[in-house]
Amino acid sequence: MSLERIADSSPATEEDTVWKEETGWLDRVPRAAKMLFVFAVFILLWDLVTRFGMVSRIILPTPYETLKDLIFVGKNLLTGQYMLGALWITLKEVFYGFLLAMLIGFTLGVIVGETAFGEQAIMPYLVAIDTMPKVAFAPLFVAWLGFDIDSKVALAAFIATFPIVVGTAAGLHSADVNSRNLFRTMGASRWQTLIKMKLPMALPQVFTGLKIGSVGVMAGAITGEFLGGGKGFGELIRTAASQLNTPRVFSLILYLSIIGLAIFTLVSFAQRRIVFWQKDRVSTGGEG
Amino acid sequence: MSLERIADSSPATEEDTVWKEETGWLDRVPRAAKMLFVFAVFILLWDLVTRFGMVSRIILPTPYETLKDLIFVGKNLLTGQYMLGALWITLKEVFYGFLLAMLIGFTLGVIVGETAFGEQAIMPYLVAIDTMPKVAFAPLFVAWLGFDIDSKVALAAFIATFPIVVGTAAGLHSADVNSRNLFRTMGASRWQTLIKMKLPMALPQVFTGLKIGSVGVMAGAITGEFLGGGKGFGELIRTAASQLNTPRVFSLILYLSIIGLAIFTLVSFAQRRIVFWQKDRVSTGGEG
Amino acid sequence: MPAAAALTETPPLGAPVYQLRNVGKTYARNAIKALDSVNLTLTQGSFSSVIGSSGCGKSTLLKIMSGLIPPSTGRVVLQGKPVTGPRRDIGMMFQQATLFPWRTTLENIVLPIEIRDGKAAAKAARDKARALLELVGLKGFENTYPGELSGGMAQRASICRMLITEPAVLLLDEPFSALDELTRDFMNMELQRICTSRNATAFLVTHSIPEAVILSDVVYVMKPRPGHIAEVVEIDLPRPRTLDMMTTPKFGAIVEHIRSRLDKEAFI
Amino acid sequence: MPAAAALTETPPLGAPVYQLRNVGKTYARNAIKALDSVNLTLTQGSFSSVIGSSGCGKSTLLKIMSGLIPPSTGRVVLQGKPVTGPRRDIGMMFQQATLFPWRTTLENIVLPIEIRDGKAAAKAARDKARALLELVGLKGFENTYPGELSGGMAQRASICRMLITEPAVLLLDEPFSALDELTRDFMNMELQRICTSRNATAFLVTHSIPEAVILSDVVYVMKPRPGHIAEVVEIDLPRPRTLDMMTTPKFGAIVEHIRSRLDKEAFI
Amino acid sequence: QELTKVTFVQPSPSAINSFNVFVAIGEGFFAEEGLDVTVESINGSGPVLQALSSGQAQFGRPGPGPVLAARGRDVDAVFIYNFAAKSNFGIVVPNDSAVQSPADLKGTVIGTGTADGAEVGFARNVLKGSGLEEGTDYTFLTVGDGGPATAAFSSGEMQAYSASTADAAILNQRGVAVRDITPGEYARFFGNGFITMGDTIRNNPELVEKFVRAIYRGHIFALDDANRDKVLAHMAAGNPQESEDPAFAAALFDAVRSKTIPVDMTNGYGYQPPEVWEEWQQVQLAAGELTAPLPDLTAAYTNEFTLKVNGSQN
């Protein structure tokens, strides 16, 4: 048997066939520039639509009117005037609503994900309830909980609960057979298996549910304010809408969407901290 | 080296140590019985709450009143009276809304999932828009599209689009590196890679988006009818609510939730047929 | 050279710790007969392997031995007591390391103690865990999270987790088959070293004939439909075994013998 | 017995089809040097393997050869033309079979044709695909969906997919490492049979020394940091190779020689 | 003959609240004028004004307050027919309440329905007339309509409710007995009526006249008790669900109808007294719904068509 070693590292006399992978020019544009571009196109279209009277101003204000109002609302908020109070109320509703949704969603999620009874006998009803227009329940909450923030908290929680249930249940199902067997061979009780293995394993999907829920909780609070009074941001929007003050409606909504984004970001941040072992995926928003 | 064969299959003289795995008595109860049980408990609680006047009948009807009204509405629907017409209108809105949402959601999803531009510059805006209370856009749709079903279709589509975008984009990202490399070695163009590999691979997650969207589309149509006229089921609910005819409100909502469940089931069925290669997971509703 | 197998059971080399008599298993309401009348005895400090084609019932056998599932017929006795569920004196290891990413290596290793005896006992067992980590060459990785360990390191940590409760027998279901072959050879030598140093009784499920031969005192050859032990091969290579032995003619002959017993059609 | 390697290149056995000169690769903006000055020549009809520890640059080398990624320095020439992107005359196979579950086995096999020449050509190639399926022993599975194939069957189907375009060279990146060892041995024999029957030039990446030795005419031993070919071992076992050869002393000696060249520390 | 298509939009789905329109449809008064009217229901006066200004509808029935607010935003909506001439708002208290007059509401919480602002302004105006100031003597609580209002009464969260005529009637019908304590003099603050856009009046006065004539005829027809059954049938055709319970519908119809008869009949049905418009403007200014008086309040309304069709002109 003969062996042979190549050490022929004499410099190549022919030219190298090194080639470059193509990258589109678009890939080289910085992200901020792209975002700005989309923003500019959007504003331009908006401006054109309003400028040429394609739609009445009391339905769609011009970008400029909206900007002016954004500044006005911003000043009002910063100087701690009445809008700050309203914002504070809405934020409280969102906060407590989310807390409540997490509590209920998590509990139901564990029941549904962990017990055959929950999955077979409770989940179908939860799905059925989720397909109902939840708005219709607002008066019920008002009747029970009054016109204070409680009824809005309830509606916000109601809307945000379902995704958390689904996330938790799906997460509990994600425990692989190896981990289950391992825990069984260790003689772990059902409770230990749940606490020490299934729940931590469910966390990534729990957070997916929390992200979807975080968007819903905002919608819930505002809807609650629309239908059940109170003195929050929803009331400001409602008043502005009834006065046909559309620029105000738009700027209030924009502030709400900023808050919504902030909550979403907060949940994502919490996820990165708590589920520190989860590898980053290409993020595509809502589904995380 | 010595070899040895065990063929000692003489019947064991000692007793077998065969033991039984415990199954809870609950596992042996048929599913239908469990569902019925939950239903009965629910109705009982409902009945108690209304019977002892814990809440006014105007806000929460008794189960019996609701049942009577359910039968009344059912008869009206079956005999083709005015409610059938209203249902038909709402169903049309849901149908076209879902179709539109699929069209837009799919297109945007491909742009977001396939291009860096879409992911970096369009997705953030989509997330921001999704956090806005979409109800506020209803007047805009009415102004543009009128009182006919178009404006409700638009609102329904608006609400259902986002989950489809997210599902499609996440699905496109799910193509593994092996499949990508394989297509590259085959010299496939970007278009071929998209059509022949990434899109089919994205289907399971596209369907997850469709399922979430199917719930949203219903809510969108009803909200649109609440706010933008029309002669659908939403109008019936609004009339009943303004007349404090709460049993009617409840029974209309129950019928809607049945339809919602039916749509959800239809999408799940389509998924099983179209994504025939996907292995069944333990289903937990919304997230499929 | 391997000779034809005798039909009688040889007396155990050490004291018998594990005894299976007539163990059978049918799945899916008696539709699938996964195991049929398996008899075997493991002696103290011995290393045995079971080899066979995919689906022949190896994992089923191991699950029954570990008390994860009940047999349909027959008798399983470990250290004089029948096995009727997971037991403390059994250590088990699976193909995947299955370390939990939210616990550090050390916390993963003391997990069985934590589950059986609570947090305080787990805390007390930390020193022991550190000693085990040193034994498997993972000193310094106590507070590392599993995400930062390589496949081989993770499997070694899961060996520690198995050993921390000082089980009388180790049941290993293809523990290293997810590793590449070079790493696997190395891990097998580690496993031998650990078993010897603790005088542990080991029972290994594998797909690899050389792996079975290099590690075992006895190799059980299983055949499917229904799963049964078709042949018992004693390996009288000297201990400790080294990877060099894999190139000796004797080793080659045993491998060849076992290979010839496994009909190829089973592996398509 | 293996002798010390000579420093000169032996003349190719057949005509040279693949030539790499001074091929180097740095990743991550020159931070990681994955490959450094690799030179090799594959001749028509030869079977070569590259073996080395994890992370030593085997996959990087294969990707450069296949035109998936560009080299940072050096020259890759296939059949006289420089490689500057994926090419028709290269067939490639990965660790996973990667059959697409929404296509039948037959449709999966004609996929490369469909992509290069359209649906009509793919239709025309169906007979050829059927012949290939017969060659690998999958007759009758034309219209089965991959979900119903076992791991080994799927890998055989993906061999067919690679062969349907009649590539001049086959590049194989650990094609059978996901299979259990018994199935893998069997698949390796199949691979040899197919390559011989079509006189294909093959280049295999593997972690397994016996696998490399039993299949190859030449084994390239790679070492990491940066990846380079440390040794070239010619295997002069007779062809066709059989599994029995794995127990011969000559085979053992070659395996032992290669093993001794791979420092163990790399596999922890 | 080709009929002109016209869309009328009402702020609630109730047919009874726009009974003259449905009578005019049912009796063919619109057809006689060459009009084909489609009725759309949306949610509140604001959206009605938005629908008109976007050209989706030609006629609507909002409250006077929102019309003034809209004019403050350069929306040229013009009131053309006073329908709820005797005001469709009122402050109601539970039947068994000790409260007898607005003055008794000192230190209480007063609920308001929709956020149209008009009823808030109306209530504020009434209470001011009794010497009560918002904030110090009483507070408003937005409770919405229907169910929540009932709950607010029973939970004691509000002691009075500023409601529309229809809301109060429905509460009574559903067993929540309420009593209107609004002093009679406030009946001059008329409520929702018919509007169109200034453009329409300038470009197509004939259309407006035809529309007003038809609804006027419908109004008169419905006021005649001899036609009661026919009218109720037209209501049922307009919104079958609303009239499912005939007794309920009839009672509601009576309550709504009674409010459409002006106190002062000198100018006939549909007439809008300019001095009340002045007062409405003052109310809106006081409530902050208007930031400044309109440059020309008289442009907000016209009696031209009403007077022409009801015969009071000559």
Ligand SMILES: Nc1ncnc2c1ncn2[C@@H]1O[C@H](COP(=O)(O)OP(=O)(O)OP(=O)(O)O)[C@@H](O)[C@H]1O
């Ligand atoms: N839970 C189960 N229900 C029904 N059949 C089962 C179950 N588990 C295993 N089987 C069947 O029992 C037989 C033996 O399975 P087992 O997993 O023990 O094989 P194995 O030898 O471990 O195979 P592998 O080498 O692939 O791991 C197979 O035919 C399998 O399909």
Ligand SMILES: Nc1ncnc2c1ncn2[C@@H]1O[C@H](COP(=O)(O)OP(=O)(O)OP(=O)(O)O)[C@@H](O)[C@H]1O
């Ligand atoms: N895309 C990349 N970017 C940066 N570094 C990379 C990339 N791909 C590979 N590397 C690095 O290059 C080196 C060689 O990687 P390569 O995948 O070629 O190794 P390998 O020999 O195939 O390993 P294995 O046996 O694990 O498959 C490794 O250090 C790896 O971390």
Ligand SMILES: [Mg+2]
């Ligand atoms: Mg197994």
Ligand SMILES: [Mg+2]
């Ligand atoms: Mg590799």
